[in-house]
Amino acid sequence: MTSVNYFELQGRDGEARVGRLTTPHGVVRTPAFMPVGTAGAMKGMHWREVRDAGADIVLGNTYHLMLRPGAERIAALGGLQRFTGWNGPMLTDSGGFQVMSLAQLRKLSERAVTFRSHIDGTSYELSPERSIEVQRLLGSDIAMQLDECVRLPAEHSDIERAMQLSLRWGERSKRAFEKAAPGHMLFGIAQGGDVPELRRASARGMVDTGFHGYAIGGLAVGEPQAVMLAMIEEVVPILPSDRPRYLMGVGTPADILEAVARGVDMFDCVMPTRNGRHGVAFTRFGPVNLSNARHADDPRPIDEESSWPSTRSYARAYLHHLVKAGETLGAMLLSEINIAYYQDLMRGIREAITQGCFAQFRERARADWARGDIAPR
Incomplete structure (x- = not known):
């Protein structure tokens, strides 16, 4: 999988980069901001407005879509693009963050996280393999590995445990993704909270596993901007320069500008529509x-x-x-x-x-x- 690269780095100015990411549903110009259509819809907007505004790619949420209307139903209806009417590239997150933040009565193990739906209390199990299966059924152009995101501040031991688990889940996610159609991509996620040595260890482990692209997760969860930027500076130098870099869940215009200056290529956030x-x-x-x-x-x-x-x-x-x-x-x-x-x-x-x-x-x-x-x- 790592022998195929769909990202073209076209230029740079300092650490800031400009490029093109080619997906089965079109080209994404980077740096790129992905509007968030959590449940397959942009709240308050038609897709044509999203496209006319200049967005190349949007984000859908695995957790919400697997609960309602269901990944198998979407697959039977032709996949996420045909189902929603958005004909461009789509990225789906793994569902891990929403399980940790929204689900009821969740229980974490090496195998998977089990939880009850926040909608009706139905019990579900989400493993790395099931997360990838759901994302393949949805048909997203870019899938994310399942990870565990720890809210900050947290104890060092909790951050390290979640980081190591995320690395192991990344390896399982990659194996599960091997049957994906050509052109579709899987991104790994670096964790490690606000601990520099854990961030570096996570980035090195993720690169050793090998992904189409690399994300930085577990930031913009309440920590000061200076901490977020410091963690980006720990991770980015370890990542391959020929692969896209994605800062998850960020953020304000100022956050985006500063992250671009540190070599980040992709962003998403609910802030524009929520605000x-x-x-x-x-x-x-x-x-x-x-x-x-x-x-x-x-x-x-x-x-x-x-x-x-x-x-x-x-x-x-x-x-x-x-x-x-x-x-x-x-x-x-x-x-x-x-x-x-x-x-x-x-x-x-x-x-x-x-x-x-x-x-x-x-x-x-x-x-x-x-x-x-x-x-x-």
Whole structure:
């Protein structure tokens, strides 16, 4: 499996990289942000809006999809792309994080994790082999190994135990993936919490196993940004330079920018749509809370220079009204505005790396965020 590489590194500026990842359903331009369609849908958005905003790839969640409507049902209906109507590349996570954070009465063993569904209490067993089987049934372009993610802060012994278990589960996941169709990929996941030597050991073990791509998991779970960045700096130098690197569950625009500067290629997070449903827009001036009363009489758009029509067309006063009235349209508009901003950010990052001016782009973005939203005239 490790002899096949679907990633083309096209250029770099310092540690920041630009590339192309070829999947059975299309090419992913990196650095890439993957909007999260947890249960096979983007909350508040149509797939065409996600595509028009510039997303090449989206993420689906193994845990939620195996519970409802079921992996076997999706497979019988033609796979995740045909079932959902998203015709581009898809990555599915392994379900491990959701089992640890959502499931009831879970029990962990060397073999698997057993748990009861948070929906109806039905008992399930999720092993590395079953996780891969479910992801193959879903038909995702990129599958993730099953791992154990420990919430921080945690005891050193708990972090090390979970890291070692994740390495063993990675080996089992790889064996289970050997029958996957050509072109489909499996990514390994480095764990190790906030302990540098455990992060390095996990990365080395993962590389020894050999995957199509490499993820950094167990971060953005409450630790300070400085800790997250320090752990990235421990892991990235160990990873093969010719394979994609994925920072799972991250994050804010600032987190993404700093991780790109340290050599990361792929990201995902629910933040754009979740914050949009709570009245917050992401902009080049930083977050803007549309529920704030100062927007009630403001006729200006969020950003008249934005490339996204909704960002430059709808008055802040109208968006404020929709948020305060609890209108579904408000959540829909702010979700698409946020996804579009994230994709604009990634496009700007890729262009800056290609042109050799990523450092200047990074400083300009930081300065704009620090200056904050433009005050009314």
